[in-house]
Amino acid sequence: MEHENIDTHTMADRARMALGKRNLVLVGLMGAGKSAIGKIVAADLGIPFVDSDHEIERVSRMTIPELFQAYGEPEFRQLEKRVIGRLLESGPRVLSTGGGAFVNAETRDAIKANSLSLWLDADLDTLWERVIKRDNRPLLKTENPKKTLEDLMIARYPLYAEADLRVKSRDVKKDVIASEVIAAVAGTLVTKTDEH
Numbered sequence: 001m002e003h004e005n006i007d008t009h010t011m012a013d014r015a016r017m018a019l020g021k022r023n024l025v026l027v028g029l030m031g032a033g034k035s036a037i038g039k040i041v042a043a044d045l046g047i048p049f050v051d052s053d054h055e056i057e058r059v060s061r062m063t064i065p066e067l068f069q070a071y072g073e074p075e076f077r078q079l080e081k082r083v084i085g086r087l088l089e090s091g092p093r094v095l096s097t098g099g100g101a102f103v104n105a106e107t108r109d110a111i112k113a114n115s116l117s118l119w120l121d122a123d124l125d126t127l128w129e130r131v132i133k134r135d136n137r138p139l140l141k142t143e144n145p146k147k148t149l150e151d152l153m154i155a156r157y158p159l160y161a162e163a164d165l166r167v168k169s170r171d172v173k174k175d176v177i178a179s180e181v182i183a184a185v186a187g188t189l190v191t192k193t194d195e196h
């Protein structure tokens with residue numbers, strides 16, 4: 001791309017080298033930007049992008065709210081585990097997961113086994129401002145959805161913290177967050193000079 005400078009290319013190259021054949025898996029709460037940022041990161045790295053929720057909707061021919069309504073959360077987690085397990089079989093790709101995926105022990109173990117995981121973290125007000133704009137998150141259909149989001153945050157943060165990397169998602173342009181993700185991945189590259 002014309003507007004990209006040489007540093008951007010270098011960083012993307014290093015990130016691609018760091019990944020090798022592994023997938024970069026984005027985890028974190030609803031509204032953190034996993035779907036939006038993952039897509040930009042994949043485009044910047046020139047590797048495929050996949051969103052596990054989109055893939056679940058494609059194979060089931062149902063929307064996420066319909067799946068929760070028809071089968072409940074435990075069944076959804078089983079489907080999510082199978083879909084993510086299959087998506088992890090080949091790479092490199094950027095895989096954006098749904099917020100509950102990394103909370104499931106088996107899905108988390110599968111991700112840890114052969115991928116680079118990155119926690120896209122954000123504060124409660126940022127998440128809230130983003131999720132209230134859409135009506136597509138069944139877990140937030142409660143009497144006090146902001147409190148529900150806060151409870152999920154408290155319960156899930158120790159598990160998200162098990163991810164390999166962490167980037168703070170905040171109210172700046174998505175491209176900025178995407179660059180920080182790429183820099184974090186590039187930072188894991190072990191070069192020959194680092195090794196001795």
Ligand SMILES: Nc1ncnc2c1ncn2[C@@H]1O[C@H](COP(=O)(O)OP(=O)(O)O)[C@@H](O)[C@H]1O
Pocket residue numbers: 028029030031032033034035036037096130131169170171172173174177
């Ligand atoms: N850095 C950002 N600045 C502004 N809006 C953002 C940013 N990152 C994500 N968003 C927006 O927030 C909403 C939720 O993002 P999304 O990618 O769906 O999150 P997740 O997949 O983690 O639930 C979307 O409308 C997205 O465009």
Ligand SMILES: O=C(O)C1=C[C@@H](OP(=O)(O)O)[C@@H](O)[C@H](O)C1
Pocket residue numbers: 028029030031034035053064097098099100101136137138139
């Ligand atoms: O946090 C969760 O348990 C969920 C997050 C959603 O994905 P996003 O995190 O992309 O919103 C989606 O998978 C489903 O509504 C359940």
Ligand SMILES: [Mg+2]
Pocket residue numbers: 034035036053096097098
């Ligand atoms: Mg998403």
